[in-house]
Amino acid sequence: MPATGPSPDTAAEGAKSPDDAESPVINTQIPFIPHDSDDDNDSALGDDSSIASSSASLTDSIFEYRALHGRTYQVSKSTEYWGPNDEAQNEGLDLAHALVTMLMGDRLFAAPLAARAPTNPSWVPPNCTFYLDDAQLDWTFDPASFDFVHIRALYGSINDWPRLYAQAHDALMPGGWIENFELTILLRSDAPHVRDDPQHIFKRWADVFCEAGDRLDRTLRIGNNYTMHRLLHEAGFEDVTQKYYQVPVGGWSSDPVYKKIGIYNLAFMEQSLEGFALFLLREIMKWTYERVQVFLMEMRAEIRNTKIRPYYLMTNAYARKPE
Template identity: 45%
Template sequence: MSSQAPIEFDPSVVGDLDDASVLGDAGSLRDSTTSITSSIYQYRNIHGRLYQSSETTEYWAPTDNRHIEGNDVAHQTTLMLMNNKLFAAPIENPKRVLDIGTGTGIWAIDVANDFPTAKVIGTDISAVQPSWIPPNCTFQIDDAQLDWTFQKSSFDLIHIRNLFGGIDDWPKLYRQAFEHLEPGGWIESIEIDIETRSENPRIHNDPDHIFKKWCKLFWEAGDKTGRTFRIARDGQMQKYIEEAGFVDVQHRWWKVPIGGWARDPLLKQVGLYNGLYIDLSLDGFALYPIGQILGWSLDQVHDLVSGMRKEFTDPKSLPYYNLHLVYGRKP
């Protein structure tokens, strides 16, 4: 396993201051993979935002058009950080690909377009994927927290991205990925550390700053639901992936600016895209975890979100978060 230590207040950044052979036997299907029925399109409406209503999971983030747009912007941000590569795992021509928590399906669709001989399956609890998709791409309604019903050793690449706050047992998730990869297949997991950090030492060292208050509230909400928002911290991803049996495990991470404050041209562009993603997503992020789980009033949630927005627009805030990617190979 390899990892880099964070770069503290880097002046170059600061400036002056994401076929049948892969399908299980239909007779063995249980609660995991579900056919698309009218119930899948039933949503919870929380203060005007739509949230997925699932028999197995109440997911914390919205599934409405505003949040979907934000997720697609976040996909572009990740592509830019990865030099327009869809995955970092050293597999040149994947044949059977599984995308867990596919969301809008944009990653799965891009992989299907780039590798037309591959069979790509995307799974999610929400039916928010488009109907116009490549012929080698399919989507299934599926809760990855349940026992997977695909044939074991079916895939050569399993991709997992941005499931923080939505998984109750990460070691089990990685173990199931191990079981369903063929020997030599790769897992790749990408998650955000939701702590908003700052390249401004005054903010970085302020324990009472709203950036620190925000992440602590999400950590508390995740602790209450048993679905952690801390999965990208303290080396947990690589630890669980190694414990699942993977070898050649590698860890990469990026500082992702929020807004166009970085001097580096690429990071400036990334920050502008990421700022749009945060702007589209911020209130939707807070409504359920902080309003519903922690019991804050709507006015209190709005005040918190307004405080975050104000800090993001302060040119001296220099905000960013860390994005972590871990990949490994099944022997």
């Protein structure tokens, strides 16, 4: 059965450790049938390499970047955003989008959206306008102007999640839906020597990243402990559902779909780990560049280790504004 989350009263954010008090009901389990060899020689990323071009409405401030060790990061009025915005990171995000879409059964969202009119047109003009803005500032959209607000991967970049959800609530039409898809920072393994070792790289990685997020006052734990479920309920939403998904790292699953997801996920992490680490560990935690690189080497070695079958949890929450 899908995990819909506990009552808001029991879904406290609370704990400081990235996995304290978190024992979520998992919506998916990764199929795995042991074989004689645990080697993973599957490195194909598939044929989904084309990227559609889009028009965008931009302000000059969008192009104000800062450089750290050869990577570029966004400058914003209100946000110390921890992920790069350069081409290397964009390639990783393309992989992440592909694996999330596969995880969702080739869908872009899970919310049960209904048509707002009796009939829908059979043809829609291929025009889409993007507005880049800072979601932490006052929203400039008219009240009740959207059917659907979709949020993905803002963990570590929002310092007031209740306000974000409240502004989304105001911007939605009655009966409209919000959906928020977030990653959890802790990598996991069911191998006892990994699961039970408090000093394993997976746990040390999660601990230091969560501490850096705390120092920025931008939590990386938004996907933990059914926090999204609670905050959406407190913002006035109804029919709140939160689900957790296991996401493999590497092609170790015996299921062909999960195997492909894992291959994409490993490629995404290989592409993205350094960009994620440089800002938080160098600028916030004040680590040396050399220490960051050693940490990254240790992490890469473990995510490539198919014998421990690494994975992490993604969480998706959606809710409806009352009619």
